[in-house]
Amino acid sequence: MIHVTSLLAILLMAAATYATRTLGYAALSNRELSPRTRVVLDAAPGCVLISVIAPAFVSSRPADLVALAITLAAAIRLPMMATVAIAIVSAACLRLALG
Template identity: 50%
Template sequence: MTSEIFAFPSLQEFIVILGMLAATYSTRLIGWLVLRNRPVSPTTQRVLDAAPGCVMISIVAPAFMTTNVVTLVTLAATVLVAFRVNLAWTILFAVGFNALLQTFL
């Protein structure tokens, strides 16, 4: 019996990944192309800085539409942790906590 640790994505998954990549990258690229020769106000700069984060939230948001208790507990705990630590630690916590819950529940 062999178990695969890594599997290539299906064509549909690959297209979705490319779509997310295009959406995330285009927010920066379009903003840069439109505003590259213009002075930018601090408010506009804050909007441009927030755009990639908004795209990432749209990727994670569907996880909130689940009835899986492990996922909901992980999301709630991650939101609380996100108020205390930086993004890298938040991601590490979310992955580790979810793995722990998936293993023992």
């Protein structure tokens, strides 16, 4: 069963990711954006996701380290939503299996 704090953290991360995308476009909606600016705005949610995942790199829990490796492999080949889903499921399953 997922803890309330874990669910709250997931929901807040999703809100932060969504907010970075929508607020950037809303703030600049009346301006003509260069291709470079559009690339930066498209990359912002990924940056938020990386800042959330980064602490797992220093984890001493085997389940987290294996889930991190699975997530990195998925990120190389799959779109972001699929990678996030795989990360959540693999972390949950591995934490249950390995503790």
